[in-house]
Amino acid sequence: MKQITLLGATGSIGLQTADVIRNHPEQFSLFALAFGQNVEKALPLIHEFEPEIVVVHDEVVKSKLQVQGYRGQIYTGLDGMYEVATHDKVDVVVNAVMGSVGLSSTLGAIEAGKQIALANKETLVTAGHLVMDAAKRHNISILPVDSEHSAIFQCLNGESMKDVNKMILTASGGSFRDKTREQLQGVTVKDALNHPNWSMGAKITIDSATMMNKGLEVIEAHWLFNIPYDQIEVIQHRESVIHSMIEFVDKSVIAQLGTPDMRVPIQYALSYPNRLELHQTKTLDLIEIGALHFQKMDMDRFPCLKLAYEAGRIGGTMPTVLNAANEQAVDLFLKGKVSFLSIEELIERALQSHEVLELPNLETILRVDQETRELVKSYVF
Ligand SMILES: NC(=O)C1=CN([C@@H]2O[C@H](COP(=O)(O)OP(=O)(O)OC[C@H]3O[C@@H](n4cnc5c(N)ncnc54)[C@H](OP(=O)(O)O)[C@@H]3O)[C@@H](O)[C@H]2O)C=CC1
Ligand SMILES: CC(=O)[C@@H](O)[C@H](O)COP(=O)(O)O
Numbered sequence: 001m002k003q004i005t006l007l008g009a010t011g012s013i014g015l016q017t018a019d020v021i022r023n024h025p026e027q028f029s030l031f032a033l034a035f036g037q038n039v040e041k042a043l044p045l046i047h048e049f050e051p052e053i054v055v056v057h058d059e060v061v062k063s064k065l066q067v068q069g070y071r072g073q074i075y076t077g078l079d080g081m082y083e084v085a086t087h088d089k090v091d092v093v094v095n096a097v098m099g100s101v102g103l104s105s106t107l108g109a110i111e112a113g114k115q116i117a118l119a120n121k122e123t124l125v126t127a128g129h130l131v132m133d134a135a136k137r138h139n140i141s142i143l144p145v146d147s148e149h150s151a152i153f154q155c156l157n158g159e160s161m162k163d164v165n166k167m168i169l170t171a172s173g174g175s176f177r178d179k180t181r182e183q184l185q186g187v188t189v190k191d192a193l194n195h196p197n198w199s200m201g202a203k204i205t206i207d208s209a210t211m212m213n214k215g216l217e218v219i220e221a222h223w224l225f226n227i228p229y230d231q232i233e234v235i236q237h238r239e240s241v242i243h244s245m246i247e248f249v250d251k252s253v254i255a256q257l258g259t260p261d262m263r264v265p266i267q268y269a270l271s272y273p274n275r276l277e278l279h280q281t282k283t284l285d286l287i288e289i290g291a292l293h294f295q296k297m298d299m300d301r302f303p304c305l306k307l308a309y310e311a312g313r314i315g316g317t318m319p320t321v322l323n324a325a326n327e328q329a330v331d332l333f334l335k336g337k338v339s340f341l342s343i344e345e346l347i348e349r350a351l352q353s354h355e356v357l358e359l360p361n362l363e364t365i366l367r368v369d370q371e372t373r374e375l376v377k378s379y380v381f
């Protein structure tokens with residue numbers, strides 16, 4: 001029985017993780033769950049799984065839970081998340097919070113020797129060197145939840161990294177894949193949130209539409225698999241059936257396929273190295289799908305992908321700025337304060353004004369992250 005701490009329990013990945021745990025009560029038990037504000041979504045989970053500890057964003061949310069009659073232990077804030085991520089009774093931490101706010105808990109969990117199932121890609125983008133260095137020192141494998149990285153991880157089974165020519169990440173193209181740049185003028189938040197293949201949280205859905213999601217995933221792959229940027233390629237694949245692939249030195253290509261359902265990679269990260277049945281997901285029917293399509297990525301159409309490659313290659317604090325500027329810009333877009341096309345402009349401006357610091361420690365990363373958010377806000381207000 002694996003004891004799990006689930007960070008970001010009320011989100012898209014969090015709820016699907018709860019589903020995986022629910023379907024395998026003989027394998028997994030929810031020791032603690034953490035969420036931000038969404039008491040309505042959290043309460044049914046708390047009643048069903050009866051975790052020993054619940055973590056909420058702040059004292060106000062804590063009071064709301066108590067008013068609803070909850071009498072169990074409630075911790076708050078980042079300290080609370082850190083506590084449950086490092087708790088003695090925990091075996092696995094599923095990090096499914098949105099944003100670089102997940103960084104300290106990820107690092108803490110690694111230091112405490114926990115297995116990590118990582119959905120929170122921003123953690124690796126903002127501080128990949130710190131996370132991977134800690135994982136190496138503590139002999140912890142970071143098990144990817146992100147569908148592309150889970151695919152790559154599965155394709156690598158029994159293979160050696162020295163035989164890898166390149167990794168090929170697939171991109172659906174997001175909500176606006178069939179629009180020209182001119183047609184992006186004036187698109188709405190509602191349009192942008194309409195992803196063609198996946199049902200996900202708001203921030204990552206916007207990232208998909210700007211193609212920053214794939215940019216973050218390129219950096220995530222660089223750190224997870226210790227592979228140079230020149231050996232990571234992105235191609236557009238509108239069906240999201242091939243989740244990613246590897247070309248080996250003998251030109252053999254291994255891909256991982258499946259219907260777009262995040263419970264597959266979530267469950268694999270939890271059950272690894274074993275596989276468990278997953279009756280709830282639809283069987284892939286290639287006959288019904290008929291054809292799979294592929295297209296070269298157009299970096300001029302999707303400048304965020306280009307910015308991410310550049311920031312990743314520069315390294316140091318540049319990816320921290322990329323990530324923080326993106327989080328801030330997307331937040332402003334979702335709140336209706338800036339246009340869709342402003343997202344890339346704000347990120348580019350923040351990157352251009354940044355003087356990179358090499359090998360930043362945690363304190364520097366947290367400072368640069370905060371300063372970048374303030375800078376982006378100052379461009380707008
Ligand atoms: N959704 C998907 O299919 C995929 C997601 N990912 C990655 O997984 C992560 C989560 O994505 P997703 O589930 O879509 O996001 P959601 O927005 O759906 O959920 C985010 C979760 O994080 C919580 N949260 C946000 N901010 C804080 C905070 N300051 N303190 C504590 N909790 C917080 C939210 O709580 P609340 O809502 O209660 O405030 C919620 O539980 C992201 O890094 C994303 O890139 C990767 C691959 C696929
Ligand atoms: C499900 C998942 O892993 C997302 O990151 C997904 O990849 C988003 O789709 P695109 O970024 O390809 O649009």
Ligand SMILES: [Mn+2]
Pocket residue numbers: 146147148217
């Ligand atoms: Mn992904």
